[in-house]
Amino acid sequence: MTKLPEKPTYFEAQQWASFCLKTATLPVDSGRFLLLGLSQLDQTQLLVHYREQLPAALWQAYQAAIKRVVAGEPAQYVLGRAPFYGLELDVTPAVLIPRVETEELVDWLLTDEADVTDLSVLDVGTGSGAIALALKQEQPNWQLTASDISAAALTVAEANAARLNLTVSFQQSDLFAQLGDQRYDVIVSNPPYIAENEKPVMDASVLNYEPQQALFAEHDGLAIYEQLARQVASHLTAHGRLYLEFGYHQGPAIQALFATALPEATVTLRQDMAGHDRMLRVVL
CATH class of the missing domain: 1.10.8.10 (Ubiquitin-associated (UBA) domain)
Known part of the structure; x- marks a missing residue:
């Protein structure tokens, strides 16, 4: 130097x-x-x-x-901090660093539901709490629940909620396994979606420091979406909505997955600011 x-x-x-x-x-x-x-x-x-x-x-x-x-x-x-949707979040290697693409997912949901003052929302795989806390900050009357399989991640998320004075319910759960039969108006998730064979082209700082459990999924990165497609309808209210983020090349596969699993639903892809398919909305 x-x-x-x-x-x-x-x-x-x-x-x-x-x-x-x-x-x-x-x-x-x-x-x-x-x-x-x-x-x-x-x-x-x-x-x-x-x-x-x-x-x-x-x-x-x-x-x-x-x-x-x-x-x-x-x-x-x-x-030890990262910005997200106007908030400053504590981050540790137990959680992914929030990305700007996920802010676009939050923005889509908030825009769709701008006039709804009473909404129950579940953030699956909350990590640092980024999505749930951003939604609660913008819509204080919504009821937010945030889940994660990682106890260490939930510790970070709960600390962020306390510091920001935002009321969110936290639950350790592997997807819906520990959430009982509760139904939500909206479910949102930025789950692990990277395939193991993508490691050679990934940034070293991501591979060496960010939590592997929050990055990688089996079946070419589609495993969590396959589970969500099978299970999500039983955890949504009538006409409930699901919002998801995914990898830039996964759009067609994920759209087909949900269209097949939920043939009566309306499945919509959305591009990010870079012009890539990166988000999906499912309306029952």
Whole structure:
């Protein structure tokens, strides 16, 4: 890593971080993300302070954080926080880092149900709680339940709910196995959907740090969708809706899967901002 003065300004520190990240062929925006998070400044405040000297403790912490990212660790895990739909969520290696594509799934659901003030919603495979907490933040009167097979993930999600003062019910469950006969108006999920044979083309930081259980599924990544297609109707109310995220190349297979399993339902694919089929809605 390139050397810097012992007492750099905020601007010089960020320039140093950008050089280090660019040299490692990593996204340079991680440098600003970490500087904002560690300094607890917002973007405007950072600009105001750009020519001021970093406090010594912050400079030491920033150097250590950048070195961890250069070594391959995701910046969100280094900071312990990740943004999602206007929220700041705690994240650990027990949960996936929330992605912007999942914000689009949340937005689709909120747009469809914008005028419904009383709704029961289940978030299957909640991880950090991202989907459930974003929905509760936007629609405080909805009844949100969030489930996950991982006790460690639920610990993170529950801590996020408590810190954000959002009331969500959490339940450890393998899909619907521990949820009884409860029915919901809406079920939403971003389940594991990556096939094992995709590992060679995946980013090393994802493979090395993010939870494998939340990434990979059998049957070419379709195993969870196959279970959902078989079971979801018995957990939805009449005219209930299912919203799903999936991999960019899985749209035709998943659409066919639900159209076959639920022939009376209306199955709709939706593209993400990049123009890929990434979301599906099933209306009973």
